[in-house]
Amino acid sequence: MAKEQQTPKFRRAAATVRREALIEATLACLRKYGHDGLSVRRIGAEAGVSPGLITHHFPSVSTLIATAYETLSMSLLHSIEHHAREVDSSPRERLRRFYEAWFAPALLDPGLFNTWLVFWSMISHDAGVRAVHDRTYAAYRAALESLLGQLQRTGGVPAFRLRPAAIALSALLDGLWTEASINPRTFKPAEAVALCEDWTHALCAGAFPSLHPDTGGPSRASGRRQRRPRPQNRRRPVLPIA
Amino acid sequence: MAKEQQTPKFRRAAATVRREALIEATLACLRKYGHDGLSVRRIGAEAGVSPGLITHHFPSVSTLIATAYETLSMSLLHSIEHHAREVDSSPRERLRRFYEAWFAPALLDPGLFNTWLVFWSMISHDAGVRAVHDRTYAAYRAALESLLGQLQRTGGVPAFRLRPAAIALSALLDGLWTEASINPRTFKPAEAVALCEDWTHALCAGAFPSLHPDTGGPSRASGRRQRRPRPQNRRRPVLPIA
DNA sequence: CGCGCTGCTATACGGTTGTACAATAGCAGC
DNA sequence: GCTGCTATTGTACAACCGTATAGCAGCGCG
Known part of the structure; x- marks a missing residue:
């Protein structure tokens, strides 16, 4: 002993x-x-x-969550960016690799989605978590704006407003990622990549009117219909639920 | 007394x-x-x-949640569809009204987003909630496919595959709705509608290659690059987190 | 080797949770 | 008006939560 x-x-x-x-x-x-x-x-x-x-x-558990949120979010962004930047090729190709990384198996883990749900659900309660969201969302949008900016400087690509373009692309990515995480059987990751590639193609083709640089605000966004008479003055409530 | x-x-x-x-x-x-x-x-x-x-x-609290999920989801869908169908006009116009209803103030309530987060977070645990999601997501996609089908039968609109188109549009709507619910200051609802309108415009312009009817699967989706040598065989993990 | 700083444990506290079950009481039918 | 069915209540229960705090103990330093 x-x-x-x-x-x-x-x-x-x-x-x-x-x-x-x-x-x-x-x-x-x-x-x-x-x-x-x-x-x-x-x-x-x-x-x-x-x-x-x-x-x-x-100091409190929400501080820990906020820190974990920022850590994971930035780590993922850096990984995706690194994956996209790996080959030295055209901006279009880098964007495609960005999509591929976004829908890689590691990103489609249901556990990762549940993690994100926890982060999101804390935003409305905790100011620190909200600040992290604002920072990380801005970082993601900046990454997309950078890629789209490189794309814009490519020959044959018409000019477009960077910020709303990045917002739309981010929404498309997020929406596809959400559904793919919830139900992997709805569509395959390759289909998601293809749909994002379609978006890139349409952008390069100048098929997004409201992104034209001279378009100031969304009020003139639709372009053709200048007269918008707001037809139903009796506002029918969209949400009849109490 | x-x-x-x-x-x-x-x-x-x-x-x-x-x-x-x-x-x-x-x-x-x-x-x-x-x-x-x-x-x-x-x-x-x-x-x-x-x-x-x-x-x-x-029988249990999750059954109640699942029922509430289905009730709210279907109620919202019916309200939005009703709003879109209200004026008898072109399919394109109906689609625009669908977007408008999607980003109406009542739909952008943070409380509604938090409600949805609860539903989503229960999907991985409870089979009943998952079934409700599958049903309601299918209903939303069917609604979009119906609107897009009407659009497709309009003169001058090229043919496209309905299902992936509805998936992409649904993702765009969901992604924009999510960010707008989290941070209303990122963009205005009218901007979201404009971005969706852009998507419609690109669809009508035939700017989405992978949606062409002859395109079978996503493997041929990108179109141009047939040879995809999967360059990095040493798979660099996208998610370095443990 | 031993002191002491401090990272760390263990416990206590008041609160909340979902479920179970016996008792109560609204209200319909006779 | 009384009776009986059953929707509803109230409470008990064990488990869990976050926070606070007193004291143990690892380990660097002298």
Whole structure:
């Protein structure tokens, strides 16, 4: 009994690495358990650590979630951008690779979608999470604007307004990703890529009138119908639910 | 004291109307409290009813949620379709009115988005909710396919494959609706309508190659690049997170 | 080797959750 | 008007939640 294998009850770690470990444990929990994963006890168990530690390292649990949100979001964006930039080829090709990365199997994990749902559902409650969303959404849009800007400088591509174009493309990507994550049987990832490629094609063909640079606002967006008499003055409520 | 205003402690109701009232109370709770709204106590309080009643009328709380999901989803779809069909005009105009209804103020309520997040987050756990999603998504896609089919029969519009077109349009609508619900300041509803109108315009211009009727699958979707050598055999993981 | 800083654990607390079940009472039918 | 069916209530229960806090213990430093 002289040389007992007395394993230490816990190991100390620098605050930085412990915080990082907690963030990774949080992401693992959200991925595995979805909305039930953001519990100090569950995250602590995942990290092999006492529940009280997370409130010791983070002012509150929502701060931890917000940090995890920013970490994951930026990591994904960098991975996708890196994948798109890998081959040195035309902007059009880079955009296509961006789509491919967006619908790669790793991105279509249902656990990842559930993670995102948790982030989204916290936006309306927590100001920190909302700030992270605004930052990361801006970063995604900036990435798309960069790719689209390179595309615009390609010969034969008509000029278009970058910001609304990026908004539309981002929405298309998000919408396809959402449905693909919910029900993988609706369409194959390659179909999603093809639909995004179609969008690129239409953009290059100048088929999006409201994106023309001289189009100031959306009021003149439709172009042809200047007279919009707002026909039904008696506003029929679109949402009859109480 | 002879004529006491003795209010009955509760009122009996037929099972049907009580279930309906509980469904409406559920929707109100989800709208107000988001994910914290699906508690028997909160729903019961909203309906002015004891918590035990909901487990008495519904086998479980997830069944109630699934029913509420289907009710709200179909109600919204019918409202939007009704709004689109109101004027008897061109298919193109009906499609535009569909977009307008989609981004009407009532649909951009943050509470509605939070409600949807709850539904979405239950899909991976509950088979009933998943079935409701599959049904309602199919209904939405069918509605879009109907509108797009009418558009296709218009003179001057090239033929296109209905199903992937509806999938793409649905994704665009959903993606724009999501971001508009999260952050109303990113773009105005009219801009979203304009971007959808752009999509319609491109479709009518035949600017979506993969939607051409002869295009069989997504493998030939990109059209031009037949040789796709899958360049990087060492698959760099897109998601480096553990 | 031992001191001491502090990362970390363990527990307690008041609150919430879903489910179960016995008791109550509205109200319809006779 | 009384009776009986059953919708409804109220409570009990065990499990979980986030936070606060007192004290243990790893481990660097002297």
